[in-house]
Amino acid sequence: MASSLGPYIYCTSVGHRVHFASLSSRPTTAATTAAPRSLATKTRVAIVAAAHRLRLPPPKVMEVEPSLAPSAEPAVAAAFDFKGYMLEKAVAVNSALDAAVPLAHPKRIHEAMRYSLLAGGKRVRPVLCLAACDVAGGRESQAMPAAVAVEMIHTMSLIHDDLPCMDDDDLRRGRPSCHRAFDEATAVLAGDALLALAFGHLSDLTCYPADGSVSPDQIVRAVGELARCVGAEGLVAGQVADLEATGLGTPVNQEQLEFIHLHKTAVLLEASVVIGAIVGGASDDQIERLRKYARCIGLLFQVVDDILDVTKSSEELGKTAGKDLASDKTTYPKLLGLEKSREFAEELLKESRSQLSGFDAIKIAPLVHLADYIAYRQK
């Protein structure tokens, strides 16, 4: 399993701002000579993630002076119609999802899969996938099988996370959750089937353009990336850590919270972007920059989710609100306070943008606006 992060990672931080500065397998001179004492707050996001990926004990945090220069924000055409773009892509994705799960025999399981998969939602992950493919120079048709696959994975994780033995949630996307609308057994199996179907769809050569613009090598790489993001190094790790933390009865610290969120949320956004980039023909360097962009917006997504949970109603969210507050679950607002959480979100947003510098300014517009959307969404 390749990792983008080496065992030595230098991060600079202002408040909770993350700078993925120098990622190498050995300390660099610049980094080791830096004096970190003046830094008040440290962010261990990248370090913890890297250590986990490499199955190493948490490495020592080595810091360098923070960059005082404002992060390079790419010039994006202000005229970009983000709403129209999202709508257009969501329609295309919904159509592909609908076609990918026809109402076959046995009917009940296909109904359950379709119930959860076609329940709406903003299709953030598939759109990220399509947008990353575009940034890499690929066409939409190259990334659509992957876009469908990541949404299937997202849906299956929601179905299983909502189960009574897990988060026990009755409401999802404004409707009864899958095990409420059907039954527990069907929900478990619908999740399993969607998980398998995601890989089936991603590896189905008939779903790709006939011109061979996506090679079997790229598909194999995409399958590996998707598998890693679901398993015990990804979504499952996040859910396990979350359940363990909830059961502890004591608040977790920021490092543990970041582990949960990086795995429970960020990995799938990361996989969506990276797989889109792979099938779009991105270079390794481009893939790694897009991976870091995605990791930032992944963490951002969860920080914002935590904020919304305490600031919005169930009706506004379309799911049970205030649940984190009622439970003993640690969230960013509980850990940092609401204001600091918002600052952290802002810093992550800026960092995500800086990773996009160097790409085509026009083509990155959807990714820039998607990050903004994740940051400023109201549900």
Added chain:
Amino acid sequence: MASSLGPYIYCTSVGHRVHFASLSSRPTTAATTAAPRSLATKTRVAIVAAAHRLRLPPPKVMEVEPSLAPSAEPAVAAAFDFKGYMLEKAVAVNSALDAAVPLAHPKRIHEAMRYSLLAGGKRVRPVLCLAACDVAGGRESQAMPAAVAVEMIHTMSLIHDDLPCMDDDDLRRGRPSCHRAFDEATAVLAGDALLALAFGHLSDLTCYPADGSVSPDQIVRAVGELARCVGAEGLVAGQVADLEATGLGTPVNQEQLEFIHLHKTAVLLEASVVIGAIVGGASDDQIERLRKYARCIGLLFQVVDDILDVTKSSEELGKTAGKDLASDKTTYPKLLGLEKSREFAEELLKESRSQLSGFDAIKIAPLVHLADYIAYRQK
């Protein structure tokens, strides 16, 4: 999704003997001129499976005269040390499984995955995979990632099937089932993680020989085959149909029972053999013959399982015995009686052998003996 069976399938039957005779997309003259009226019993296994695969309504069963000639039984060296072969392969598979799931963080989920995955078992599926690769002319190292993957899928299906909301089984492989040894949430997640890891392992190029003897094309095809066998066309379809049938309170007919078994059991044996053949470099024709062999032994496996459930004790089986009898679950012994069930098993065994004729007589020894083992096992 490619299917080995066209919409027109001609089967001949004597008693419950299945003959996969002519598999084509159009009726052949020989078939359409045949007079089926003299046949007392019909077997719809292939027809139902094909219709389901192609998402068609059940096709008309068109029959041809039964073959009166005995099936060609390949000459197998009587000296073949099957016990030694199984032991040697199981040791290699166990070692690969152990290495594939190291005890990483978060510990509990990896413990649960290892608990179920390394609980012993006969490793029939991985051995089938390795043996099919050998028959196709490949080396063991080419098939080991696939062998590991199919055992992961098998284990995940057992973990989820044992859940309280499914078959609610406390005992598995002679030990508490996963949700009993750990908890329900961990069992759901361990299953999910193993499912994802199976695809991760199968698509991990570093797991294959460095000489490129397994190409990305072969891996993509293998991933597709594995995905199909798990999802709503495979294991999940079988489990759903099984749960529905159990809930009916009325016995299902033989057609429904065959649907359940072909999907709940046969598909994974089929995938094991087919994927082994793919990575071993088999031709399409060879793959399809091995697929039919596997489908026969898959159904055989379940018929024998049903027989063992009523003839053996829990201690002898290492799992709860007599469960099918106590429940309203339809089984072959209930449907056909014990004697007819045994005859059916015998016919399936013979048919499986006939599919192996034409392959290297020495190399098929493990597959011939594996079929015998499945037929004559005592637990």
